[in-house]
Amino acid sequence: MKRRNHVSPTRPRGCRDDAQTRGGGDDFRPISALPIQNLVDILSRLPFKTIFSCMCVCKKWKDLILDPEFAKLHHARAPASLILRSRRHGRRRGPRSLCLLDLEASDICSPDAAVKFSPDFGFPSGNFEIVNTCNGLICIRHFHSPNDIRITILNPLVGDSITLPLTKKKHRSYVSSWFGHSPETDEYKVIQFVQQPSRLMEAEIYTLGKGTWTSIHGGTLPPPVDLRCHDAFVDGCLHWIVNDPSISEFIYCLEIGRELFQPVPAPPHLGPDDKNRAEDMVLGVLAGRLYFFEYPLGDHFDIWVMKQYGVQDSWTKEFILRNPSTDLIWYRDLYRPLSLLRNGEILMAHKSKAMVSYNPEDRSFRFLKIYGIQNFEANPYVPSFLSPRNIVNGDNTSSSNIQSR
Amino acid sequence: MSSSAENPTLTAEITKPSTEIATETAQSAKKITLKTSDDQIFEVEESVAMEFATVKSFFEDAPSSTDTVPLPNVPAKPFSQVIEFCKEQIKFKANPDETEKKRSNSEFVKEKTNEDLVEMIPVANYLEIKDLLDVLNQAVADRIQNRSVEYVRSFFGIDNDFTSEEEALLREEHAWAFEDVDED
Numbered sequence: 001m002k003r004r005n006h007v008s009p010t011r012p013r014g015c016r017d018d019a020q021t022r023g024g025g026d027d028f029r030p031i032s033a034l035p036i037q038n039l040v041d042i043l044s045r046l047p048f049k050t051i052f053s054c055m056c057v058c059k060k061w062k063d064l065i066l067d068p069e070f071a072k073l074h075h076a077r078a079p080a081s082l083i084l085r086s087r088r089h090g091r092r093r094g095p096r097s098l099c100l101l102d103l104e105a106s107d108i109c110s111p112d113a114a115v116k117f118s119p120d121f122g123f124p125s126g127n128f129e130i131v132n133t134c135n136g137l138i139c140i141r142h143f144h145s146p147n148d149i150r151i152t153i154l155n156p157l158v159g160d161s162i163t164l165p166l167t168k169k170k171h172r173s174y175v176s177s178w179f180g181h182s183p184e185t186d187e188y189k190v191i192q193f194v195q196q197p198s199r200l201m202e203a204e205i206y207t208l209g210k211g212t213w214t215s216i217h218g219g220t221l222p223p224p225v226d227l228r229c230h231d232a233f234v235d236g237c238l239h240w241i242v243n244d245p246s247i248s249e250f251i252y253c254l255e256i257g258r259e260l261f262q263p264v265p266a267p268p269h270l271g272p273d274d275k276n277r278a279e280d281m282v283l284g285v286l287a288g289r290l291y292f293f294e295y296p297l298g299d300h301f302d303i304w305v306m307k308q309y310g311v312q313d314s315w316t317k318e319f320i321l322r323n324p325s326t327d328l329i330w331y332r333d334l335y336r337p338l339s340l341l342r343n344g345e346i347l348m349a350h351k352s353k354a355m356v357s358y359n360p361e362d363r364s365f366r367f368l369k370i371y372g373i374q375n376f377e378a379n380p381y382v383p384s385f386l387s388p389r390n391i392v393n394g395d396n397t398s399s400s401n402i403q404s405r
Numbered sequence: 406m407s408s409s410a411e412n413p414t415l416t417a418e419i420t421k422p423s424t425e426i427a428t429e430t431a432q433s434a435k436k437i438t439l440k441t442s443d444d445q446i447f448e449v450e451e452s453v454a455m456e457f458a459t460v461k462s463f464f465e466d467a468p469s470s471t472d473t474v475p476l477p478n479v480p481a482k483p484f485s486q487v488i489e490f491c492k493e494q495i496k497f498k499a500n501p502d503e504t505e506k507k508r509s510n511s512e513f514v515k516e517k518t519n520e521d522l523v524e525m526i527p528v529a530n531y532l533e534i535k536d537l538l539d540v541l542n543q544a545v546a547d548r549i550q551n552r553s554v555e556y557v558r559s560f561f562g563i564d565n566d567f568t569s570e571e572e573a574l575l576r577e578e579h580a581w582a583f584e585d586v587d588e589d
Contacts, residue, residue, distance in 0.1 A: 038526050038542060045546035052582035056554045056575050058566050115581065159578070 040064055044074040047102070048157060048383050049115065066158075068390055075136055075384035079104035080339055083138065084114075084376040085130060098123065098156075099373050100383065103339055103347065111371045121156035128152075130377070131177055132231040136384025139179030139190065151177060151190055153208065153388045162388045164190060164206055167213040182236040182257030188391055189256045191238065205259060208391050216259050223252045223261060231380070232283040234290050234309060239264060243278035250278060251292075265312035267292055267304045285380075287340045291318075303337060303346075319346060322363050338378055349378045437464075438473040445481035446473070449488060456491040458533035478531045483524040486517070490537050514544035519560060522548075556589045 043054060043065060051074070055062045064070055082101045098117040105113035117123070124142045131139040136157070142150045154161035177192040188208040195201055201224055203216045224244045232239040237253040250266035280295040292304040292315070301321040308314035321335075335356065336349040345357040345366075355368045355378065370376075437454040439447045455461045460474055476484070490513055497506045514522065522544055529537040549557050558565060565572070576583055 034523075034526055035530055038530055038538070041538075042542045042545050045543055046550050049582045050550045050552070052579045053554050053586065054549075054557060055579075056567065056572055057557050057561075058563050061563075062575075 036064070040070055040073060044070065044077055048074075048078070048385075051385075052157075065385065068386070071136075071385040071387070075382065075386065078136070078383045081381045081383055082338065083130065083133060083379045083381045084370065084373050085379075086373055086376045097373055099370075100156075100381070101370060101378075104342060108341075108347075109368055109370060114371045114373065116372055117156055122154050122159045122161050123156065124152065130379050132179055132233075133379055133381045134179050134181050134188070134233070136382055136386050137179070137188070137388055138379075138381070139177070141177065151179075151192075151206075153179065153188070153190075155384065155386060155388055157383055158385055158387050160387045160389050162208070162392050165211075165213075167192070167204055167206075178231070178233075178238050180233050180236060180238055180256050182255075184236060184257040187257065191254060191256065203254070205256070208388070209393055216254075216261075223247055223249075232285055232290060234285055234288065237262075237264075239283050239290060241278055241281045241283055243275075243281075245275050245278075248272065248275075250275070250281065251283065264290075265306075265310065265315070267306075267315040268312055282336075284337055286337055286346070291337065301335065319358075319360055321346075321358050321360075338380055439484075440473050440475050441479050441481045441484050442477050443480050445484075447481075447484065447488070452495055453488060453491050456494060456534060458535075459531065476531075479528050480524070483521070483528045486521060486525055487528050487532065487534065487537065489513070490540075491534065494536060510540045514540060517544070519545075519548060523561070551587050553586045553589055554583075 039061075043051060043061070046054065051065060055065050080103045082103060084099050084101055086096045086098075088096055098121070100115045100117065101108060102113045102115075107113065124140070126143065128140045128142040131141055131151070133139065136155055138154045138156065140152050140154060142152050142163070144150060148166070150166065151164045152161050153164070177190060179188070179190050181188050190206045190208075192204045192206075192213075193201060194204070204213045205216055206213045223242045224247075236257050237255045239251055239253045242249055242252050249263040250270055251264040252261060253264050254261055277294060282293055282295070284291050286303075286305065290306045290309070292306075293302060299322065302317050303319040303321070304315050305318040306315050307318075334351045337346055338349055338355075339347045341347050341357060343359075344361065345359045347368075348356045348358065350356045350367075354374070355370060357366045357368055358364070359366070435451040436448045437451055437460070439449060439454065439460070441447065455464075460476075463474055464470065493509050493513065494506075497509075517525075522541055526538070526541050526545070529541055549560055552560075557563075567575070
């Protein structure tokens with residue numbers, strides 16, 4: 001067996017000596033004799049980088065790892081992560097870098113926590129934006145030309161993607177699109193909100209595997225969608241703030257399984273007089289629960305969390321962040337809470353370059369410098385080995401297995 | 406194996422500190438006799454044996470049985486270590502302390518060789534000891550994470566059945582995954 005430059009027998013690791021790490025011994029029973037489910041279980045606990053190298057161990061392991069059942073097991077254990085993409089600045093047209101940041105790493109600022117995606121991870125070479133992510137799949141809008149904007153669902157880890165067909169409708173004014181999964185129906189859907197010339201909003205939906213865009217419920221008009229709404233998916237429902245004064249509810253959702261629009265109870269302190277401030281209200285998701293806050297923030301920033309889904313009284317002012325500096329103005333979109341870290345801190349994207357974490361215990365802010373990337377946009381992501389083509393399974397979308405170069 | 410050959414009747418107490426043997430004898434708890442695949446006889450306290458789901462269901466079917474329970478898929482060496490683990494576990498049943506349990510579990514795997522871990526997995530699987538299986542699988546994963554392909558093959562005693570061309574192609578496709586791995 002070829003083992004060239006890896007040999008370094010003197011390096012101690014933990015309390016194990018070299019004989020132990022070799023796994024030698026006369027009556028050593030190879031683990032390949034283990035029941036398959038134990039082997040798969042072990043592999044599913046590995047960081048995805050090691051899983052890739054494990055595909056090279058032998059043919060059996062490669063097949064195990066590429067099996068859809070492995071993808072499910074692995075995804076359930078995969079660490080909460082972020083996809084970071086550097087912003088374009090100035091007139092430089094060089095490629096924007098992408099990296100995957102492991103939020104469960106012991107130090108998210110260490111080089112080990114960030115894996116850089118080179119352009120060959122299946123991302124299109126042209127101009128694109130990341131819409132959102134779901135179950136390890138990334139939804140991107142890809143700009144071929146002003147009249148040809150495609151939506152692609154991509155898994156950079158398996159180098160597999162599908163591009164949705166264009167909708168037959170002419171969209172005068174695009175508003176936003178979102179990608180989500182319904183746990184009830186186990187379907188993946190892309191929702192597209194568009195504004196017709198009449199100013200009316202329309203919603204179209206595309207189910208992966210079905211192959212066509214359809215209007216929701218024969219053209220039911222959705223409540224107006226805020227252009228700047230964030231990725232607020234909880235349990236297969238996409239949420240947004242309704243800022244139309246003629247609608248009394250503050251929050252609406254689209255249940256993507258049944259394709260129904262429904263109002264969702266808002267924090268109880270909001271009354272009819274607050275409707276005129278709806279533009280300054282923000283929704284998002286922290287640890288699987290819907291959160292709410294509003295600008296301007298003043299000297300503190302209150303994050304409300306709906307602890308029990310659909311129950312108005314369960315809205316709780318969970319985090320109160322004190323402004324660290326009196327001369328800093330907390331303008332809109334200054335902070336965007338992204339994730340709860342293992343140590344209890346709230347990780348937030350910051351409008352300037354960095355990422356910020358807030359420690360609720362000692363009320364301190366910490367600027368985080370992520371290894372190898374700065375001035376980026378961030379999207380929550382959980383890595384998976386799910387293949388978009390397996391989901392589609394006979395759909396008429398164009399699919400490609402992008403070979404990395 | 407050599408030590409067990411000199412000592413044909415292994416009992417679970419072997420792995421116990423002497424003070425605890427004393428208390429056990431004083432309580433004279435009910436013992437269950439188990440026979441391993443290599444014909445070693447183990448006398449195990451009932452509460453410990455009930456941690457083995459397979460053995461437990463045996464006694465559910467035949468509650469008054471005093472027969473020796475055969476364990477055809479379980480060799481003595483890993484079995485004695487499994488007993489060691491289960492004895493620790495039942496302490497936490499009476500007195501749940503998650504932090505202490507975690508510390509105890511990590512202590513348990515820390516002093517085991519790779520061979521020990523690998524041998525215990527099929528035993529834990531056969532006896533259906535979920536907690537132990539979880540601990541062992543995680544311990545093995547921790548020992549191979551961020552290691553080279555060659556290391557993983559040697560750890561598990563696996564022969565490479567890829568042609569050199571196939572392997573080169575796989576490595577090229579995901580070259581990043583092969584960078585910065587821990588040294589062997």
